[in-house]
Amino acid sequence: MNKRFLIWVLFLTFSLCNAQNRNVKLVGGSCEGCEAIFEYQDKVLSSIDTLPLFNDNTPKLKLSGIVFEKDGITPAKNVIIYIYQTNRRGIYQTKGNEKGWARRHGFIRGWVKTNAKGEYTFFTFRPGAYPNRRAPEHIHVTIKEPSKNAYYIDDFMFEDDPLLSNSIRDELNNRGGSGIVLPKKNGQVHDVSRNLILGLNIPNYN
Numbered sequence: 001m002n003k004r005f006l007i008w009v010l011f012l013t014f015s016l017c018n019a020q021n022r023n024v025k026l027v028g029g030s031c032e033g034c035e036a037i038f039e040y041q042d043k044v045l046s047s048i049d050t051l052p053l054f055n056d057n058t059p060k061l062k063l064s065g066i067v068f069e070k071d072g073i074t075p076a077k078n079v080i081i082y083i084y085q086t087n088r089r090g091i092y093q094t095k096g097n098e099k100g101w102a103r104r105h106g107f108i109r110g111w112v113k114t115n116a117k118g119e120y121t122f123f124t125f126r127p128g129a130y131p132n133r134r135a136p137e138h139i140h141v142t143i144k145e146p147s148k149n150a151y152y153i154d155d156f157m158f159e160d161d162p163l164l165s166n167s168i169r170d171e172l173n174n175r176g177g178s179g180i181v182l183p184k185k186n187g188q189v190h191d192v193s194r195n196l197i198l199g200l201n202i203p204n205y206n
C-alpha cells in the first residue's frame with residue numbers, strides 16, 4: 001500500500017474516533033468497573049434477563065420497572081442495564097476462569113436493554129450480605145444510555161434488611177431514584193418494582 005495513503009487512512013480513523021468520543025457526554029463522575037456493562041459478549045440483549053443460579057436459590061426476585069428520561073415521563077428505550085450481586089453467602093462467586101471485571105463481580109450478573117416502553121425485567125434471587133455483616137444486602141446497577149458514558153446508580157437495597165440502618169440510608173444519593181425496595185411475595189417469586197429516572201442526581205447530567 002502506498003505509504004502516503006496509509007498515513008491518510010490512519011489520520012482519518014483517528015479523527016473519526018475522536019469525533020465519536022466527543023459525541024459521548026461524560027456524566028456521573030468516576031465509575032470503577034462500569035466498563036463491565038460491555039462484557040455481555042455475544043449475548044443478544046432483550047428487556048428480560050435471568051441471572052445464573054436463579055433456579056438454585058431462594059428467595060427468588062423479579063426486579064422490574066420502567067426507565068424514564070430525565071423528565072420522569074418519557075419512557076427511555078435502548079438503555080442497557082447491568083446488574084451484579086453476591087450469592088446467598090455474600091460472596092461475588094467466581095468459577096476461576098473469569099476474565100475482565102467478572103473476576104471481581106463474579107458470574108451472578110445480567111444485562112438487559114429496555115424495550116420501546118422503557119421496560120426492564122431481571123429474574124434473580126436475593127443476595128446475601130457480605131460475611132462481615134456490616135454492609136446491607138445490595139445489587140449493583142450500571143446504566144448505559146445510547147448517547148452517554150456508562151454510569152452507576154443507587155444499588156438495589158431492601159427495606160426489610162436489618163442492616164439497612166438510618167445512617168446508611170442518610171448517605172444514599174438516590175442516583176437514578178431511590179434503590180430501596182420492598183419485595184412482595186407473588187407465588188414462587190418476590191416482586192420488586194423500581195422505576196429509574198435517567199440522570200436524576202447524576203453529576204454533570206443535563
Ligand SMILES: [Fe+2]
Pocket residue numbers: 138140
Ligand atoms: Fe457490593
